[in-house]
Every structure is written in structure tokens, then in C-alpha cells.
Amino acid sequence: MKPSGTTGERSTTTARAAEGTYANGDQRLLEKVLERGNLFAALKRVEANRGAAGVDGMRVEELRPYLKEHWLAIRERLLAGTYEPSPVRRVEIPKPDGGKRQLGIPTVLDRLIQQALLQVLTPVFDPAFSASSYGFRPGRRAHDAVRAARGYIQAGCCWVVDLDLEKFFDRVNHDRLMARVARKVNDNRVLGLMRKYLESGVMINGVVVGTAEGTPQGGPLSPLLSNIYLDELDKELEWRGHKFCRYADDCNIYVTSRRAGERVLASVRAFLTGKLKLKVNEAKSALDRPWKRKFLGFSFLAGTAVRIRLAPQSLRKVKGKLRELTRRNRSQELKERIRAINAYIGGWVGYFALAETPSVLAALEEWLRHRLRACLWRQWRRVRTRYHRLRQLGLSERVVGFMANTRKGPWRIAASPPLHQGLNKAYWAAQGLVSLLERYHLLRNTWRTAGCGPARPVV
Numbered sequence: 001m002k003p004s005g006t007t008g009e010r011s012t013t014t015a016r017a018a019e020g021t022y023a024n025g026d027q028r029l030l031e032k033v034l035e036r037g038n039l040f041a042a043l044k045r046v047e048a049n050r051g052a053a054g055v056d057g058m059r060v061e062e063l064r065p066y067l068k069e070h071w072l073a074i075r076e077r078l079l080a081g082t083y084e085p086s087p088v089r090r091v092e093i094p095k096p097d098g099g100k101r102q103l104g105i106p107t108v109l110d111r112l113i114q115q116a117l118l119q120v121l122t123p124v125f126d127p128a129f130s131a132s133s134y135g136f137r138p139g140r141r142a143h144d145a146v147r148a149a150r151g152y153i154q155a156g157c158c159w160v161v162d163l164d165l166e167k168f169f170d171r172v173n174h175d176r177l178m179a180r181v182a183r184k185v186n187d188n189r190v191l192g193l194m195r196k197y198l199e200s201g202v203m204i205n206g207v208v209v210g211t212a213e214g215t216p217q218g219g220p221l222s223p224l225l226s227n228i229y230l231d232e233l234d235k236e237l238e239w240r241g242h243k244f245c246r247y248a249d250d251c252n253i254y255v256t257s258r259r260a261g262e263r264v265l266a267s268v269r270a271f272l273t274g275k276l277k278l279k280v281n282e283a284k285s286a287l288d289r290p291w292k293r294k295f296l297g298f299s300f301l302a303g304t305a306v307r308i309r310l311a312p313q314s315l316r317k318v319k320g321k322l323r324e325l326t327r328r329n330r331s332q333e334l335k336e337r338i339r340a341i342n343a344y345i346g347g348w349v350g351y352f353a354l355a356e357t358p359s360v361l362a363a364l365e366e367w368l369r370h371r372l373r374a375c376l377w378r379q380w381r382r383v384r385t386r387y388h389r390l391r392q393l394g395l396s397e398r399v400v401g402f403m404a405n406t407r408k409g410p411w412r413i414a415a416s417p418p419l420h421q422g423l424n425k426a427y428w429a430a431q432g433l434v435s436l437l438e439r440y441h442l443l444r445n446t447w448r449t450a451g452c453g454p455a456r457p458v459v
Contacts, residue, residue: 029187033113033120034075042115043067045220046108054107055089063108078113081189085110085200088218102170103218114197114221117190121224124184129227130234135248136223142296143354145245146308149252152243153290154306157254159261162293163268164284168249169217169226173277174198177215177229197221223248229276236271245295252295261287298355307356315360318348319367326371328378328410334431337375341368342434349436353443365436372433373414373423393422 032038046060053059058066067074077083088104106114126137134145165171174195182191198215215222215229226248237244237253242264244253253268255261265287272278286293291300294311301307325341355361380386386404391397399418406413413419429435 027186027188029120029185030079030189030193033116033190034078038116038119039112042112042119045115046111049111051108051111052089052091052105054105054110055086056107056109058108060108063112066109067112074109078193079189081192083193083196085113085197087200091218106219110197110200111220113193114219117194118220118224121185121190125224125228125231129231130238130246132238132244133227133231133234133246135246135250136227142247142351145247146296146298146354149245149254149290149295150300150306150308152245152254153300153302155243157243157256158289158302159255159258160288160290160293161253161255161261161265161268162284162286162288162295163251163253163265163272164281165249165251165272166279166281168278169215169222171278172215172226172229176277177225180228180232181225194221194225198225232276233268233272237268247296250296252290252293254290258287297352301357308354309357310352310355310360314352315364318345318352318364322368322371326368326375328375334376334379337372338431338433342432345434345436346439349439350443353440353447358437358440361436361440368436369423369425369428369433370411370414372428373419374410376423377410377413377419390418390422393427395422 043064046063050060074083086107086109088106091103091105093103122138129137132148134140134142134148177198178191178195181194185191197219215225230246230249233251234244234246242253242255244251246252253261253264255264265285269280272280289302291302293299294313297311297314299309299311301309321344322341325337325344330337349361377386380389383404387400390400390403395403395418403413403416403418408416425435
């Protein structure tokens with residue numbers, strides 16, 4: 001029986017043997033990184049990803065001309081081990097909970113080199129990663145993690161230990177990380193270059209600050225390094241026999257009882273703080289029912305058949321964005337407004353179509369049309385304008401006369417049956433507004449045809 005409450009002292013010999021199975025004995029790994037084909041593939045990826053300039057101000061479109069003139073000298077410095085990466089530019093972006101996430105933006109040249117490293121190192125490390133790790137891995141995505149979580153709940157694991165690591169990317173121990181990398185990479189030049197990237201520093205208000213720990217979020221290499229570091233957690237959880245899903249620093253462990261969850265939470269917290277030198281975010285981590293927690297933007301509905309639903313936080317977030325796009329005091333042409341809405345909801349539905357609660361999307365779509373009707377009414381300020389517009393919609397003269405002279409506000413009048421009748425679904429479809437529900441069902445049918453959709457039809 002595998003223990004669930006201890007840190008699990010595995011034999012050193014067994015651990016080393018498991019690592020050595022995938023060890024890369026090539027001491028000329030850097031030459032593979034700098035191969036012409038690998039570099040061109042990395043260049044195309046950097047150009048496709050676009051992104052902001054780093055501390056040197058060089059933009060992505062300036063990289064290719066720069067390489068034509070300077071690449072040979074850069075390559076020589078890389079091979080000799082004398083290349084020095086530039087510090088990353090610190091950028092803060094707001095988080096949904098009101099906090100801020102700190103991103104480090106490398107220069108475009110360093111993004112190219114990191115991407116080239118990533119393409120060579122991923123086949124070295126990825127095959128040994130846990131099957132329960134889903135973040136930033138080829139052929140895996142967040143939807144796979146959510147489906148796996150639903151499977152565990154359906155199997156009877158109706159309690160979840162929801163772990164959130166506090167400032168994970170800022171707390172990674174460099175020595176421990178590089179020791180794990182060195183188990184599979186024998187080229188000291190690659191190890192030295194990766195160490196330099198970890199210690200390249202951050203520029204804040206024009207001052208370069210050293211980085212003694214952490215992997216700056218924003219660089220192409222950072223996701224792989226985070227998976228390498230947290231693979232030790234994955235292996236520990238596997239050895240204990242736990243059912244879990246990890247996506248980057250978001251880890252959910254599924255257990256069958258509250259008592260088991262309490263033991264797991266305490267022991268895993270001790271493992272993270274004692275061995276991996278990481279800190280658990282106590283405010284965001286908890287033991288609870290899965291349908292009361294959020295996982296990658298989704299939650300679940302309990303029942304005979306567990307269903308995936310939209311998390312309340314995700315619904316609030318999308319409504320907040322749509323409120324911003326449909327502000328009535330914004331002077332904007334209707335076509336421009338609809339174009340912006342379509343651009344946003346197209347990508348949003350592409351991700352959240354995994355939810356098996358289409359009624360929520362139907363309600364959201366009706367709420368959006370309500371806001372658009374209010375916007376349009378606000379634009380029809382004059383009585384004469386309202387009269388002509390309403391008549392064009394086919395409403396009777398008596399109804400039009402009453403509505404055109406009403407003193408009701410835009411939000412209230414937008415809920416009136418006559419305006420519902422005139423500005424109906426067909427009207428908004430003619431204006432080019434994408435239907436959330438139609439896009440949802442189209443995606444679900446496409447996934448089902450491709451064999452990657454839900455195991456049962458949506459009801």
C-alpha cells in the first residue's frame with residue numbers, strides 16, 4: 001500500500017535510474033540548438049508570436065535584418081560560452097483577483113535563442129513528464145486536464161485539494177532546477193547558457209536588479225523549466241498513488257473523503273515548502289467539493305453524470321469585458337462595436353465551449369443583446385430619430401409614437417417587448433453579430449466529429 005501522508009523516501013538508486021533512462025549523453029547539444037533548420041523554425045515562431053520589445057528596444061520585425069549582419073559573431077560567442085543575455089524588461093499585468101502578475105520580456109534576440117533551446121530540450125525532457133501534467137506540453141491542453149478531473153470526480157473522488165503556489169515563477173530555486181536539468185543534459189555550454197538566462201536580471205525603472213531565484217514569466221524557456229522543477233512534485237504524487245491534474249502551478253488532487261484530503265493537504269504542503277522551497281498560497285488553496293472550486297476557468301455540476309460548467313468567476317470576467325465593449329457613453333459606430341465584440345467572443349467561446357451548460361451561454365447572449373439594444377437607443381437621442389428608426393423596424397405607428405416620446409432610460413426601454421420584436425436575433429445577425437450559442441454548438445459538433453468532444457451529448 002502506497003503511503004499518502006508522508007513525503008515518501010524513495011531509494012536514491014531507484015530515483016537516479018529513473019532519471020538516467022532518459023538522460024541525454026550528447027555533449028554537443030549546443031550545436032543541435034544552433035543548427036540552421038532549428039534556428040529558422042525558432043525564428044518563424046518568434047515572428048509569429050510577435051510580442052513587445054525588450055530592454056534594447058528592438059522590435060520583432062527588426063530581428064531578421066539584425067541577424068543577417070550579426071549572427072556569425074553571436075554564434076561564435078554562444079559556442080565559446082561568452083554570450084551574455086540581456087536583462088528582461090519587467091511588465092505588470094492585472095489579475096482577475098485584483099493583484100498583479102509580473103512578466104519578464106526578454107529581447108527578441110534572447111527570445112530566438114530561448115526558443116531554439118526549447119525546441120531541442122523538449123524532446124529530451126517531455127517524455128519523462130507525468131501523464132497528469134498538462135501545462136505547456138506538446139499535444140496537451142487545458143481541456144484535457146479538465147476532462148481528466150471530471151473523470152476522477154465521476155469515479156468517486158468527490159473532494160479536491162486545490163493547491164495554488166504563491167509567486168511560483170519568482171521562487172524557483174536555481175541550484176535545484178539546474179541540478180535536475182544536468183541529470184539529462186551533459187553539454188556544459190547549454191547548462192551555462194541556461195544558468196545565465198536564469199541570472200540575467202530584471203530591469204526596473206532603468207535599474208538592473210539581479211535574480212537569485214525564479215524563472216521570469218514571459219520567456220519561451222520558462223514554461224519548460226517550470227515543468228522540470230515541478231516534475232518532482234508530480235513524481236511524488238504518483239508514487240503516493242494520488243489522482244491529480246497539474247497545469248503549470250495550478251494543481252488539483254482528488255480524494256474520496258474530507259479526512260483523506262486533510263492529510264494530503266498537510267503532507268503536500270510540507271513537501272512543497274520543505275523540499276522544493278516553494279510557498280503555498282493559503283488564501284487560494286483549500287480542501288473543498290470540486291463543484292465549489294474553479295479549475296482552469298471551469299467548475300463542475302454534481303449528479304449521476306458529472307458535467308463541466310463555466311466557473312462563476314469566468315462568467316463575471318466575460319461580462320466585465322462585454323460591459324466595457326458595450327458602454328453606452330462610448331461614441332462608436334455600431335459596426336465597429338460589433339467587430340470588437342466578435343473578435344473577443346470568438347476566442348472566448350473557442351475555449352469555454354467545453355462547458356456542458358449551453359443554457360448559461362444562451363442567457364449570456366440575451367444579456368449581450370439587451371446591452372446592444374440599450375446602446376442603440378442611446379444613439380437615437382431625438383424623438384424624430386427614434387420615430388423613423390422604429391418605423392423602419394416594422395413597428396405600428398401607435399407603438400412607435402408612444403416609445404419615441406418615452407422618458408424611460410435606455411436599459412429599461414431595451415427590455416420592452418416592442419424593442420425586443422424590432423431588434424430581434426435576425427436583426428443582430430444581419431448586423432454581423434456572432435451568435436454565442438451557434439458558435440458553441442458548431443464547435444461541440446466539430447469536436448465530437450473529430451473524436452475529442454464530450455463522452456455524451458449535451459442536454
